[in-house]
Amino acid sequence: MWRYIVKRVGHALFVMWLVATTVFFGLRAIPGGPVRTMLGQEATPEAVASLRAELGLDRPLSVQYLDFMTDLFTLEFGRSITSGEQVGAIVAEAAPKTFAIAAVGVALGLAIAIPAGVIGATRRNEPADYAATIGAFLGISMPAFFVGILLAIVFGVYLDWLPIVGYTPLSEGVRPWFESVLLPAIAVGLPYAAGVTRMMRSSLIETLNEGYMRTALAKGVGSQVRLYKHAMQNALIPVVTVAGIQLALVLGGSVTVELVFSIQGLGRVLVNSILERNYPVTQIAILLISGVFVFMNLLVDIAYTAIDPRIRVGGESA
Amino acid sequence: MPTDSNTELTEEALSGPVIDRRTTTALLGAAGLSGLAGCLGGGSGDTTDTGGSGGSSDSDGSSGDTETDVPAEDRMGGTLEAGWFTGSIDTLDPPYISVGQFFQVAANVFNGLVTLNQDLTVRGDLARDWEVTNEGATITFQLREGVTFHNGDDFTAEDVRYTINRTIENETPAAPKLSTLKPVDEDGVVIEDDYTVTLNFERPMAPALIYLTRGPGRAATIVSQGAIEEMGREQYAIEPVGTGPFKVASHEVGSELVLERNEDYFGTDEDGNQLPYLDGINIRPIPEPSSIVNALQSGDIHFANLIPLQNASQVESADEVDMLQAPGVNWYGLAMNQDREPFGDKQVRMGIAKCIDNEAFIETAYFGNAISAEGPINKATNWVWRDDKPGDQSFDREQGMQMLEDAGADGASFSILTTQSSLRQAQAMRQQLNSSGLNVEIEQVTSSTYWTRYEEGNYDTTISGSVGDPDPDQSLWNFYRKDGPWNWVNFQNDEAHELLAQQRRQLDRDERMATLQELEDLLISEVPHAYLSHQDDIGAARTEVNGFTHIPFMRPLETVSLSE
Numbered sequence: 001m002w003r004y005i006v007k008r009v010g011h012a013l014f015v016m017w018l019v020a021t022t023v024f025f026g027l028r029a030i031p032g033g034p035v036r037t038m039l040g041q042e043a044t045p046e047a048v049a050s051l052r053a054e055l056g057l058d059r060p061l062s063v064q065y066l067d068f069m070t071d072l073f074t075l076e077f078g079r080s081i082t083s084g085e086q087v088g089a090i091v092a093e094a095a096p097k098t099f100a101i102a103a104v105g106v107a108l109g110l111a112i113a114i115p116a117g118v119i120g121a122t123r124r125n126e127p128a129d130y131a132a133t134i135g136a137f138l139g140i141s142m143p144a145f146f147v148g149i150l151l152a153i154v155f156g157v158y159l160d161w162l163p164i165v166g167y168t169p170l171s172e173g174v175r176p177w178f179e180s181v182l183l184p185a186i187a188v189g190l191p192y193a194a195g196v197t198r199m200m201r202s203s204l205i206e207t208l209n210e211g212y213m214r215t216a217l218a219k220g221v222g223s224q225v226r227l228y229k230h231a232m233q234n235a236l237i238p239v240v241t242v243a244g245i246q247l248a249l250v251l252g253g254s255v256t257v258e259l260v261f262s263i264q265g266l267g268r269v270l271v272n273s274i275l276e277r278n279y280p281v282t283q284i285a286i287l288l289i290s291g292v293f294v295f296m297n298l299l300v301d302i303a304y305t306a307i308d309p310r311i312r313v314g315g316e317s318a
Numbered sequence: 319m320p321t322d323s324n325t326e327l328t329e330e331a332l333s334g335p336v337i338d339r340r341t342t343t344a345l346l347g348a349a350g351l352s353g354l355a356g357c358l359g360g361g362s363g364d365t366t367d368t369g370g371s372g373g374s375s376d377s378d379g380s381s382g383d384t385e386t387d388v389p390a391e392d393r394m395g396g397t398l399e400a401g402w403f404t405g406s407i408d409t410l411d412p413p414y415i416s417v418g419q420f421f422q423v424a425a426n427v428f429n430g431l432v433t434l435n436q437d438l439t440v441r442g443d444l445a446r447d448w449e450v451t452n453e454g455a456t457i458t459f460q461l462r463e464g465v466t467f468h469n470g471d472d473f474t475a476e477d478v479r480y481t482i483n484r485t486i487e488n489e490t491p492a493a494p495k496l497s498t499l500k501p502v503d504e505d506g507v508v509i510e511d512d513y514t515v516t517l518n519f520e521r522p523m524a525p526a527l528i529y530l531t532r533g534p535g536r537a538a539t540i541v542s543q544g545a546i547e548e549m550g551r552e553q554y555a556i557e558p559v560g561t562g563p564f565k566v567a568s569h570e571v572g573s574e575l576v577l578e579r580n581e582d583y584f585g586t587d588e589d590g591n592q593l594p595y596l597d598g599i600n601i602r603p604i605p606e607p608s609s610i611v612n613a614l615q616s617g618d619i620h621f622a623n624l625i626p627l628q629n630a631s632q633v634e635s636a637d638e639v640d641m642l643q644a645p646g647v648n649w650y651g652l653a654m655n656q657d658r659e660p661f662g663d664k665q666v667r668m669g670i671a672k673c674i675d676n677e678a679f680i681e682t683a684y685f686g687n688a689i690s691a692e693g694p695i696n697k698a699t700n701w702v703w704r705d706d707k708p709g710d711q712s713f714d715r716e717q718g719m720q721m722l723e724d725a726g727a728d729g730a731s732f733s734i735l736t737t738q739s740s741l742r743q744a745q746a747m748r749q750q751l752n753s754s755g756l757n758v759e760i761e762q763v764t765s766s767t768y769w770t771r772y773e774e775g776n777y778d779t780t781i782s783g784s785v786g787d788p789d790p791d792q793s794l795w796n797f798y799r800k801d802g803p804w805n806w807v808n809f810q811n812d813e814a815h816e817l818l819a820q821q822r823r824q825l826d827r828d829e830r831m832a833t834l835q836e837l838e839d840l841l842i843s844e845v846p847h848a849y850l851s852h853q854d855d856i857g858a859a860r861t862e863v864n865g866f867t868h869i870p871f872m873r874p875l876e877t878v879s880l881s882e
Contacts, residue, residue: 032766047489083408083571084552156616165618262604264572272405277766
C-alpha cells in the first residue's frame, strides 16, 4: 500500500514539472509581450526597452528558465509584471475564493446528484426518473457562465435577494460569505451535478442487475440494506472517478463564473494574466490549479484503495 | 449625443477672461484668470467649476444634462458603491498610468498643479495662480499653502520638483509629456520659495498646462516623496498617497479599492462647504458587460464609470438608472499602413475613405453612440472644433470606387488587424469596404500581440486613434510628426511636421486655432487615416447619485452625494 502511494506521489511530481516547463515555454511562444500592453501606446521605444531589461525579459530563454526553476524550488514566486504585487500574495488572495465557490458548488452538486441518481436508478422509467434525467441533460447542456447570468438576473436584478458582485470573506461573517458564494456555487454546481447524476444512475442500475444482488435478495436481506450496503458501495467506484475528474468542470466553470460575478478568484486572475502576458502570475496560477487537479486525482487513486482493495493489489503488481 | 450646454458654456468661458494680460493670453489665460478669480472669491468654488466673483461664469453654464443640482441640505455622505469596467486597477501611480480608467480613479486621490473644467479649459488645482512669461517658455506657479498629503506631510514646492524629476528620471510612460522641459537640475524646475515654483521649457509650449492637469495630464500629478520612500514603488502604485479628495484605505487589486473621505481636503463647494460630500467610495472592477449593467439595476453598485456601448440602450431603458453621456475627447480612424501596397498611394487612401459611410459604420459599430468624424479634432475641445470641416473624405461610394479604379486598386485584398474588444468595429468596417468591391478580411489577435504588430508595422489596416485628447496636440503630435512615436502608418509629410511644431509655439489661442485647423485640413486631404468617429463618453449612475459633473474622459467624484 505504501509503495503504491509513494509511486503515485512520484508520478504526480513528475506531472507538475512537466506542466511547469510546458507553461513556461508555451507562454513565451505565443506572440506579444507584457511590456507594450503595460506601458500603452504612449511609451517610447526606449522606455519599452528599459522596462524589458528591468524585468529580465531580454535575457536568453534558457537563463530565464533556470531562474524560474530555482525560484520555484525556493518558493520565490516573484512579482506581477503589471501591478508589482507579490505573486504569492495575489494567488493567496484569489485561491480561497475559487476554492470556496468550488467547495460549495461540489457540496451542492453532490447533494443533488447522489439522491437524484439513486432515484433515477431505483424508479427507472417512472416520472421521477424522467425528471432527473431531463434535469441532468439541461445541466450538462448549459455552461456554467450561462447559468450564472440567469441566476444573477433572476436572484439579483428581479428578486434582489442575493448580491451579484464580488466576494465577502468568511472573516466578515458566515452569512454574508455564504450569500456571496451561493449563486456562483450553484452556477458551477449544477453542471457538475448533472454529470455525476448520470454516472450515479447508470452505475447503480448496472450494479442492481449483478448476480450478488439477486443472492442478497434470495437470502432475505432487507431492501434498504441491499441498496445502501451491497449496491451503493460497488456502484460508487465509477462515481468517485467521475466526481474527481469532473472537478475540472467545476474549476473550469469557476473561471467564467468569476467573470460573471466579478470575483477576483484564480480563474479571473488567470484569464487576465494570460491576456496581459503577465508571465509570473500565469505560471503560478496554472501550477496551482494543475496542482489541485493532480492532488485530487491522487486522492481519488488512494480513495479507491479504501473503497476497493482489489485496486490496491492490482496497483502493486502493475 | 453631445450636450448643448457644453457648446454654449465653452464660448462663454473661453471668451470671458481673455480681456487683459495679453502675455498670459488666450489659451493659458482663460484658465489662469478663472483660477485666480475663484481664489479671490474667498477660496470657494475651486473644486467644482470656478465660480463666484471675478467675471468667470463657468459654474453657471455647467449644469447641463449630466449634472444634477441639489439643495445643500440634501447633500449627504454615505458610501458610493462604484463599478469600474476593467479587470483590475493595476496601478494608481500617476506617471505610470497608461490606461484612462486608471487615472479616472487616480484623479480622485491626487491633485495636479492644474485641472480641467467641464469645457476642457484649465483651472488651478494645487496651484492657486500662475504667470506665463518669456514668450511662453516659462510658467511660474503660486502654490496653495496649508495643503497636506494623506500621510500628514506638508505639500511644498519641493514636492513639485520631486514629482517632475521622478516622472522624467524613471522614464515613466508620462515622461514624453515633459520632453520640452529643460533638465530639472539646469533650471527646468526652479524653487523660488516654499510656495512658488517655476518651470522653464526649452521653447514655448502652448499646450504645456494641459500636460500638467491631474488625470489625462499626469506628468506632474503631485506624488508624496515621503510615502514612496517609506512603502516602495510597488506598494505605492497600489495604495498611493496623494493630496486629493479621497484617500486609499485599502486596495485588493482586482477585487476592491476602498477610498475614504480626506477630512483635510482643501476643496470647497460654492457655498464654502468642505468637499468631498461622500464618506467613501468602494470601487469594484467589473469587466463583464452584462455584469456591470445587472449590478447597476440590482443596486449592487450606484455608479458605473463606463457603459459598454452595446449595453447603452439597456441602461437607458432601465428604471432608476441614468445614463451619463458627454461628447468624447477621442477620435477613431482607419489606419492604413503606407509601407504596404496599395496604401502608399494617397488616391487609394482617399478612395477608401470615401467608400466608408461613417453614419452607417457608427450605427453598426457603436450602436449609434458616436458622432461622425471628418477630421481628428474632437468636439469636446470646442474652441478649435468646426462644424464645417472640409468634406474631402465624405461618403461618396461611387466616386470612391472610381478613385480606387483609377489607382488600379479596385477589388484590392487586405486585412483589418483587430482585437476582441474592437472586433465589432472591424466587422462594421469590413462590411463597408466589401460593399465597395474590396476584398477585406479580419485578422483578430490578442491585445498584446496587437500592440506589438501595430508598432512594428506588421499589418495592413487597423482601426486606431486616440482615446483621450483634452488638447489636440496630445495625439496629433504623436501620430503625425515624421518621427512621432505613434506614427505607425508611416505618414511622412513636411508640412504637417512643420505645422505641428508651429502650433506648439503659438500662445495666442486664435493663432494656434488657425494653425491647428490648417493642419486638420491638411490631414483630411492627405488621409493618413480615414477619419471615422468621435465616440461618446458614457457612464451611468442610479438616480440616488447627485452632483456628478461630467468632465469628458474624467470621473471626478468629489462633488457627488447620495440621497435616499
